[in-house]
Amino acid sequence: MSKLLLIAYDPADGLQGAGFAQKLGLPFDLLCLTGVAPTDVGAERALSAGLDEVPPADALASGLSGVAGGYTHLAAVSAMRSKDVLARLAGLLDAAMVTDVIAIESPSVFKRPIVAGSIIATVEVLATPVVLTVRPAAFGTPNLGGASVAESVALAGSGTAKRLSISARGGARPDLTQAKVVVSGGRPLKDAATFESVIGGLADALGGAAGATRAAVDSGIAPNELQVGQTGKIVAPELYIAAGVSGSTQHMAGIKDSKLIVAINKDPDAPIFDNADLGLVADLYDAIPEIRAKLGR
Template sequence: MAATLVLIEHDRQQVKRPSLHAITLARQLGGEYALLVLGHGLDAIAASLVSCGASAVIVADDAALAEPLADRYAAVIAQAAQKYGAKTLIGSSSTFSKDILPRAAALLDAPMVTDVLALEEVNGERAYRRPTSAGSMLATVKIEGDRCVLTARATAFEAPAADAAPCPIERFDFDPASLPNGMQFISREQRASDRPDLTEARVVVSGGRPLQDPETFERLVGGLADALGGAVGATRAAVDAGMAPNDYQVGQTGKVVAPELYIAMGISGAIQHLAGIKDSRIIVAINKDPDAPIFQMATYGLVGDLHQLVPQLIEAVRRG
């Protein structure tokens, strides 16, 4: 039995680090928690999770789960939650969790709170703080009943220590033949990149529409990111203009990042973009327009032409 199940995400090779941050929310909730991993060929991944302070690592390992198809995954997660008597199901805010967990919530007849930022207590009752309206508002939300599904904003919770005594790995048995079969995986875009993942990087360099074309974007944004060992992000406008792939998008509907250093180049600062960066420790904005809204939240603002300033900056960083 475990009060809480934390869904762990992986890319078949290794655990996705931001998904571990959901464990911190589970700890704050109190009570025992178990980690739940779904997939196929999970031995190494399961083994990497035993020191996270969970009561168990529950592994649903089957060829039928080789790809994260929502109908099957939600069904297995709901079965596991029922079997282990878990009242709370947590994942980190990612497209993986957002695809699967609401479906699991419906199967469990449980309400759900997306993008939890913090726990609160209101009149002695538990409540959850979450952002709404592209982060321009913070709502405090209460849940009726004892069951719920949560996703945790990874940037709002620390990575948990992984120094606990190893916990058991338990195999979760289910009948693959009973799973829904209405969805079929076809392909996934594979892009090799030596750069760190956007949501995990210590430094993120992002570009907006003034970068003009994919070549300039790569030369200036990519160039600076590489000099700093950082990840590359982009605004919706830059993505829409074909300068960067869609999964580089940072903001309300893209990724939320909170690196040590965020450098915004040619980004005016639409609220939808700012929603995704405002928890960064240091924000540097470089923009031609001195009135760009981004300057109102940047730690350091530099007004000027990207095409001149960024090569200088790359050079300065390389010199050290």
């Protein structure tokens, strides 16, 4: 019988993926790597691995391969961390993999964007197991209710890499891929200190995350992990504010699931205005302090 294992890094990740799991329509178990798996999302079993820290990708993939038996589908929310692990898991299981799923036609036919989102491919998987990463914004929030059986599960894997240290920038800001508000800045932010005070400051005032274009990252204005777009993170916030962002197809590929896109650009012909819900033709160094002053009031 077909069954899905939804793999989540933490409970919030599990809730995000559960919308997909419910739409797939197969019975599923939810495995939470850290924290306690939610029991009210319609999973048959809420499995908690109880890890304090997620191990490096090869060890985690090895551990997951040990619990993958019996599942025809294994899925996680699309993110850098899950793509790294699930690709290895697919290799270990000799399974087909479909990344960035945005729609389900049947348990073996999925839709995914290619060429920076300008083409939607329909992919049929001819064998099981199949490993999937899914874009949660495409599937909405799960229906809560019902009680799953809560169980602990041990992941015993071995890897060839050892994590020596881990560091995160951005302090207490929410994770970019899960934030309800994202404020992004582009090349005109000049340097890291300006980016942090102008973009970071507005993000903090709105309780959101800071993001950046690749041009800003390549110029050393913003850290690599803040890059949004085709080769960065895919975001889907309620509100996306792009300040000094031209609106390249590669950047737009990462933000098109945002509910409301607000662009601040001093060039009225900037391409971002073609895709923004609200546009402000203004110098960001005038507009953002003014917005912050109004928010303060």
